[in-house]
Amino acid sequence: MGGRRPASAAADADQRHGHHPRHLSRPAGPGSGGVTALLEYAGVGKVFPGVVALDGVSFTVAGGEIRALIGENGAGKSTLLKILSGQYQPDSGTLLVDGVARRFAAPRDSRDAGIAIIHQELQLAPDLSVAENLMLGALPGRFGLVDRRALRRQALAVLERLGEPIDPDSRLGDLPIGRRQMVEIGRALLRDARVIAFDEPTSSLSARETTRLMAIIRQLRAEGRAIIYVSHRMEEVFALADSATVLRDGRHVFDAAPVGPDDEGRLLSAMAGRTIADIYDWRARASGDMAIALDAITGPGVTAPVTLSVARGEILGFFGLVGAGRSELFRLVFGAVPPASGAVAVGGAPLRPGDPRAAIAAGLALCPEDRKEEGIVPLASVRENVALAWRNRAGATPLLQDRAEKAASTDRIAQMRVKTASPEVAISTLSGGNQQKAIIARWLMADARVLLLDEPTRGIDVGARQEIYAHMYRFAEAGGAILFASSDMPEVLGVADRIVVMREGAISGIVARGDATPERLLRLALPDADAAAPHRMSA
Incomplete structure (x- = not known):
């Protein structure tokens, strides 16, 4: 199982970072016994202009295994999932599914190969019904007409399998986030996905919803599916994962299997020193x-x-x-x-x-929980977002305050170490952590x-x-x-x-x-x- 890497790439990366991935056997379970891993990244690399996003990343996920994928923002986790989903293609290395090298030119290719990604920002149609979302792309019927009875019957079957008391005719956008997430998992089951990746799945869930989700993920593991679990919450990793792979600066730097609370210090050190x-x-x-x-x-x-x-x-x-x-x-x-x-x-x-x-x-200043919906103006620049509250307090005309605003907001952006190519880029292009720092900078600028x-x-x-x-x-x-x-x-x-x-x-x-x-x-x-x-x- 975990952490197989080309010898030269492994040696180079480990010498650079001072970490030595443990080479591990597969855990007992449906994926054990020397069978071919359901999923393998073999020396996968991806380069964007001026940025090496992935550098020779290698690890495997067996059927019946939950592998946590952890690392700081920018470590390469999202890029790995986008390669798996067909949004990106690797510049080097190979992605193998059931031991067969695959190159997905588009998301449809990935779905057809039995892969599903449960995104943090759910990929659903809020104005359609639950049943329509479950069967999106494969609505039952003929001659362009949807068979509503068949649609409802199939939707009820998968919802019952998930143990969710959801009305298939209800509008998806009216459901709480936890149930919407179950609908996305239901879509993966209807496609019989054998490899399922969860990207920060509990970030908006209640404790009860999180417990329910974990039970579903364990059931998926028991059915022999390969699970990738991306999370910043270490307690979830310890509660769920059989193994963990740590990425740092686009490189695979550490593995642990089995993984538990005793590994927290080593995992954090591997992630960020x-x-x-x-x-x-x-x-x-x-x-x-x-x-x-x-x-x-x-x-x-x-x-x-x-x-x-x-x-x-x-x-x-x-x-x-x-x-x-x-x-x-x-x-x-x-x-x-x-x-x-x-x-x-x-x-x-x-x-x-x-x-x-x-x-x-x-x-008094409020940084709301939902920073994307309530905390930022997405299309406005970082500087404009930081200056929002200061403008209300300044009381000067736009012409007189423009220079002062620009200087003050730029100072606060630097003080909060907001990582941005320029104060003038849209704040929506920043990572979540940098958006949050920009919101705090706004209130510091307003002398909160x-x-x-x-x-x-x-x-x-x-x-x-x-x-x-x-x-x-x-x-x-x-x-x-x-x-x-x-x-x-x-x-x-x-x-x-x-x-x-x-x-x-x-x-x-x-x-x-x-x-x-x-x-x-x-x-x-x-x-x-x-x-x-x-x-x-x-x-």
Whole structure:
């Protein structure tokens, strides 16, 4: 199984990076016994103008194996999947399916070879029905007429196989993201895909949806399919994967099989040359005066009054299951949604409720969870996105503020180390981590004093995470206050000074850093926490 590479390429890459891939046997299971791997990358290379995206990458995936593919953004993971899907063709090396060399000229060739990619951004038609999406490209019928009965029957069969109670006639766009993802998996099953790649599949899922997805993936493995699993979430890798391949700068630098939590340090080091302590690098800070206070806030999604205060220099984490009310609370505090009751004070001054402009003027800033839909203007430049909030505060005419805006936004882009070819390129061309840094740069440019960060590192690689954490620490050390929501428990435990746990629209506990453990946070976050959480603290 894992990590077979041409001897010369392996030696060159390993000498350059100081890592030595372990050459491993296949795990026991449907893909064991010396059979040909279902999928093999053999010395695959891909070059774009001025960039070596892949350099002699080699690994295999057997039937009945889940192989995690991990690495920072830009490591080459997406390029490997695009070669597998037929979007790109390799410049060197070979892709083998069932031991046969294949070169896919187009996505249809890949699908016909029994390969399916479950993309992070789902490739579905939201205005069509569930059944139509499942059978897209192969609708039953004759003479251009769709056989609706057959369509519904076949759709129900695959939905039943997935264990999903979804009405096949419902409009796909009306479904939550987790069920839409199941529809895409259903499409792969209808095509009888034997190789299935999942690209960051849980980035927008709730805990329950993630658990359900993992059960489906394990079932696919039990059926003898070869699974590639791309994720930045190491806990998912340890829970699911039989093996892991690490990419770094387009090269295959490390393998592990079996893979488990004991490998985390080695995997992170292989990915980025960093240790776990390096990534979080938490340090004690002296708290200052009160920066923001919430008094009995309620509103849509927040069912019980929330009262708490955050000091200058403090980082307050919010943990809970998806739907617990964290995002809803942040919108109420910022004024994006008017609160039903309660008040917010910034620096001791009351904030006019339901007025984001007043919030910005008071030094309050919100980085929303869905940065693509709510955080950026995709077609605008990086500079224009960074300057959005500053323009509202500047009050000058466009002619007078243009030079100052350009200089200030360029400085903030450099300060946040936003990787961009130019401040004038569209922000949509940047990676997720760099988009997030640009959003934070926007609020720093607007002299924000309190940051509301909602899932600030969702879908971002470990290197970009470390940079964002470093900026958070610097902001707090300069006297700013941060409230950040995250469903990543290690992140909350590693970054926050205190942790607010929310459940079903209410605070179920506030835990000091020294008292926080994974078990305690889970007891407070789960629906049955009343019976299981005797150490609850008052808000």
